[in-house]
Amino acid sequence: MAVTVREPARQRVDRLERIWAEPRGVFGWLTTTDHKRIGLLYFFTALAFFGAGGIEALLMRAQLSEPNEKLLSPETYDQLMTMHGVTMIFLFVIPMTTGAFGNYLVPLMIGARDMAFPRMNALSYWLFLASGLFMYYSVFTHAAPNAGWFDYVPLALNQFSPGRNIDFYALGLIFNGIASTATAINLIATTFKLRAPGMSMNRMPLFCFAILAVSLSLIFALPSLTADLVFLELQRNLGFHFFDVANGGDPLLWQHLFWLFGHPEVYIIILPAFGIATSIIPTFARRKMIFPLVALAELLVAFIGFGVWAHRMFATGLPTITLVFFAAASMMVVIPSAIQIFAWTVTVALGRPEFRTPLLFIGGFILLFVIGGLSGIMFAAIPFDQATTDTYFVVAHFHFIIFGAAVFPILGGFYYWFPKITGRLYHEGLGKLSFWLTFLGTALTFFPMHILGLIGMPRRVYTYPSSLGWGPYNLSETVGAFILTAGLLVIFGNLVWSRFRGPPAGPDPWHGGTLEWATTSPPPPYNFPVIPVVTSAYPNWDRDDRRADAGRLERGELVLDEGHETPASTVVDAVPDEVVEMPGESPWPLAVALCTALLFVMLLTRHYAVAGIFAAMTLLAVAAWHSQEPQEQ
Amino acid sequence: MSALPHSGDATTPPAVTRIEHTRLARPNGWWGMAIFVATEATLFGTLIGTYYYLRFNNAHWPPPDVPEPKLTLPLVLTGILVATSLPMQLAVSAAGRGRLVTARVALLVAVVVQAGYLGMQLHLFVHDVHEFPPSRSSYSSIYFTMLGGHHLHVGIGVLLNVWLLLRTATGLTTYRMNALRATAFYWHFVNILALCVVGTQLSPRA
Numbered sequence: 001m002a003v004t005v006r007e008p009a010r011q012r013v014d015r016l017e018r019i020w021a022e023p024r025g026v027f028g029w030l031t032t033t034d035h036k037r038i039g040l041l042y043f044f045t046a047l048a049f050f051g052a053g054g055i056e057a058l059l060m061r062a063q064l065s066e067p068n069e070k071l072l073s074p075e076t077y078d079q080l081m082t083m084h085g086v087t088m089i090f091l092f093v094i095p096m097t098t099g100a101f102g103n104y105l106v107p108l109m110i111g112a113r114d115m116a117f118p119r120m121n122a123l124s125y126w127l128f129l130a131s132g133l134f135m136y137y138s139v140f141t142h143a144a145p146n147a148g149w150f151d152y153v154p155l156a157l158n159q160f161s162p163g164r165n166i167d168f169y170a171l172g173l174i175f176n177g178i179a180s181t182a183t184a185i186n187l188i189a190t191t192f193k194l195r196a197p198g199m200s201m202n203r204m205p206l207f208c209f210a211i212l213a214v215s216l217s218l219i220f221a222l223p224s225l226t227a228d229l230v231f232l233e234l235q236r237n238l239g240f241h242f243f244d245v246a247n248g249g250d251p252l253l254w255q256h257l258f259w260l261f262g263h264p265e266v267y268i269i270i271l272p273a274f275g276i277a278t279s280i281i282p283t284f285a286r287r288k289m290i291f292p293l294v295a296l297a298e299l300l301v302a303f304i305g306f307g308v309w310a311h312r313m314f315a316t317g318l319p320t321i322t323l324v325f326f327a328a329a330s331m332m333v334v335i336p337s338a339i340q341i342f343a344w345t346v347t348v349a350l351g352r353p354e355f356r357t358p359l360l361f362i363g364g365f366i367l368l369f370v371i372g373g374l375s376g377i378m379f380a381a382i383p384f385d386q387a388t389t390d391t392y393f394v395v396a397h398f399h400f401i402i403f404g405a406a407v408f409p410i411l412g413g414f415y416y417w418f419p420k421i422t423g424r425l426y427h428e429g430l431g432k433l434s435f436w437l438t439f440l441g442t443a444l445t446f447f448p449m450h451i452l453g454l455i456g457m458p459r460r461v462y463t464y465p466s467s468l469g470w471g472p473y474n475l476s477e478t479v480g481a482f483i484l485t486a487g488l489l490v491i492f493g494n495l496v497w498s499r500f501r502g503p504p505a506g507p508d509p510w511h512g513g514t515l516e517w518a519t520t521s522p523p524p525p526y527n528f529p530v531i532p533v534v535t536s537a538y539p540n541w542d543r544d545d546r547r548a549d550a551g552r553l554e555r556g557e558l559v560l561d562e563g564h565e566t567p568a569s570t571v572v573d574a575v576p577d578e579v580v581e582m583p584g585e586s587p588w589p590l591a592v593a594l595c596t597a598l599l600f601v602m603l604l605t606r607h608y609a610v611a612g613i614f615a616a617m618t619l620l621a622v623a624a625w626h627s628q629e630p631q632e633q
Numbered sequence: 634m635s636a637l638p639h640s641g642d643a644t645t646p647p648a649v650t651r652i653e654h655t656r657l658a659r660p661n662g663w664w665g666m667a668i669f670v671a672t673e674a675t676l677f678g679t680l681i682g683t684y685y686y687l688r689f690n691n692a693h694w695p696p697p698d699v700p701e702p703k704l705t706l707p708l709v710l711t712g713i714l715v716a717t718s719l720p721m722q723l724a725v726s727a728a729g730r731g732r733l734v735t736a737r738v739a740l741l742v743a744v745v746v747q748a749g750y751l752g753m754q755l756h757l758f759v760h761d762v763h764e765f766p767p768s769r770s771s772y773s774s775i776y777f778t779m780l781g782g783h784h785l786h787v788g789i790g791v792l793l794n795v796w797l798l799l800r801t802a803t804g805l806t807t808y809r810m811n812a813l814r815a816t817a818f819y820w821h822f823v824n825i826l827a828l829c830v831v832g833t834q835l836s837p838r839a
Contacts, residue, residue, distance in 0.1 A: 249690075257679065
């Protein structure tokens with residue numbers, strides 16, 4: 001009898017397989033709209049840029065290892081420093097967290113079959129790839145951006161930077177911003193509309209809250225950067241006046257707009273790390289997190305992040321009242337950050353923690369975040385900031401935050417979700433070794449920078465005289481950087497080896513609480529054979545609910561096997577509202593990205609008429625894309 | 634729950650009307666547009682903020698060699714543009730009730746007025762550029778950047794409406810209905826923006 005009951009379920013799954021199948025081979029990858037494949041494309045691309053940014057860092061560390069070193073010329077050093085910053089922020093962390101983790105995991109965690117706008121998702125990726133290649137092309141023409149990632153005017157104006165370097169930067173980041181905005185819109189709409197039946201806002205996984213907070217920050221932060229960059233390009237290429245005092249402009253306008261974006265940007269970088277930590281900790285501590293407080297803290301960090309930008313500008317001569325306001329606002333960020341730190345540590349302390357590699361990385365993250373946070377609070381004290389600004393103390397602080405606090409959870413996340421993505425387990429011993437190498441390397445690289453800053457070493461110098469006693473600290477940092485690199489190489493070696501040789505992981509090796517662990521590893525193109533119905537914030541720990549899903553599959557309820565379908569729900573309560581037809585694979589996103597890339601190349605080379613032609617072609621490609629409606633596919 | 638409406642199946646005006654009636658929440662496309670509008674509003678907030686930042690950094694605004702902004706024509710034109718929110722909203726409600734012809738006529742009226750507005754404004758824009766080119770001072774720089782940004786948005790809106798007219802010529806589907814709703818929302822935003830931009834540009838006369 002069992003056979004006759006199982007038969008319809010088998011047939012439904014087969015039908016889903018047929019409906020959601022994408023073309024094989026390279027063509028399939030070029031036209032894909034599957035959020036998991038796009039997530040993987042993001043992952044590998046961002047990883048390649050991480051490698052490039054890492055090599056730039058190693059070259060700089062080699063140059064700084066000894067006084068009066070002659071490995072790099074000052075001009076090359078400036079280019080490497082600028083590209084390192086731009087790469088790590090715009091081409092590694094943001095695409096890795098929102099593009100790779102967000103894309104791959106958010107639909108799985110909320111029980112959806114794809115993102116809200118699958119074709120726009122593909123477009124985001126191709127735009128991101130093109131913008132990265134656009135910026136890196138500058139390296140091969142020896143005209144890489146060279147005015148720092150903050151690109152201060154007047155240095156960046158064409159009197160002082162006549163080459164194409166700054167145009168690569170400005171146009172590249174406008175281009176990159178389009179991709180990030182599209183991703184953010186997609187992630188917000190997805191978390192709002194595609195949550196599984198019953199997953200009301202207060203049951204949405206904390207990781208998705210973090211991604212939602214990041215996306216909202218991107219939506220409201222990127223425009224001021226875009227406007228700033230447009231002003232810069234108009235001034236550089238068409239003779240407008242925004243930043244020069246002689247014609248009624250103001251160089252500080254650049255800094256205000258840049259940091260109005262740039263400080264929320266710090267939280268954009270770090271919030272996904274919070275989200276990854278709140279995914280890994282409950283799983284390995286076997287204990288649920290305090291839900292509403294952490295969710296609110298995540299949103300609050302993103303919100304307060306918009307009110308603190310001028311603390312980057314304490315040394316620019318702003319009025320005292322302004323400084324005090326921003327100092328107070330900066331102190332306030334401590335509150336939601338501390339709420340989260342206490343929530344993480346208490347969850348670990350009260351649970352039954354199992355210190356596997358992912359949790360080790362989270363432990364390292366918490367420690368490095370506390371150190372980086374404490375040096376951050378110091379900067380909110382205006383006199384201290386004015387004494388240490390533009391020294392290595394600042395470099396130490398933000399590397400503890402950006403590398404220690406933002407990248408450690410990303411590395412932990414690689415290990416944590418590796419079994420889900422590949423279906424295989426990584427090597428635990430090598431994993432632990434890689435953690436200790438990375439952790440010690442990080443401490444050795446970035447901790448001495450505090451001391452160097454306090455004894456007066458300025459930032460952004462390509463070398464220094466031997467009489468100042470900075471040599472030994474710098475040498476230890478360089479040694480640390482190479483240990484850190486060794487740790488990272490062990491991670492990637494481990495993951496590559498395990499991809500082919502690791503033991504099978506099964507669907508749920510860690511007994512995770514969120515829905516991505518409820519499906520097979522790797523997940524099928526349609527994610528779930530039956531749309532899960534959710535009754536708590538940790539749905540995969542509700543065994544009865546998951547058994548009920550299996551029963552629904554037998555009966556054919558919420559299987560949605562009549563087309564490329566997923567349910568859409570109400571925004572707050574996730575009451576299922578309609579079944580929407582999702583678009584499938586399409587060549588148009590790639591075509592649009594290609595036309596846009598050519599448009600930016602023409603702007604760079606100042607062929608404005610040809611740029612107009614490519615703008616028109618972009619619009620035509622967009623129209624062709626939208627003339628193919630999902631139900632017609 | 635198996636009785637959930639399949640919105641992809643709605644490819645005729647009556648079917649679309651049924652979906653419109655049973656739907657509890659706004660469709661994905663509307664949300665996508667709403668979030669896009671939020672980021673665009675921030676962009677224009679930055680432009681307007683920059684305008685005042687530069688204004689308070691300059692003793693003479695506009696500078697002595699630039700004529701004061703004209704009052705009547707920009708206000709009249711803005712009023713005409715803002716009025717097109719009405720036919721846009723009419724098109725949405727008519728299409729939602731299955732009256733495709735009414736919806737398309739409303740769309741056509743809107744797009745003709747909007748295109749006329751854009752043509753008139755571009756003419757004025759070119760005239761002003763010759764009178765006080767953007768390379769003369771920070772005043773003319775932000776003036777033309779802001780104005781150009783708004784005209785670009787009107788232009789995109791006109792293209793969206795033309796596309797909607799072409800697509801609805803072969804009937805109505807949920808996809809097109811959602812597109813119409815999102816486009817109308819976009820136009821309400823562009824029209825509010827027009828008021829903000831013209832208010833900012835005329836502020837030296839206040």
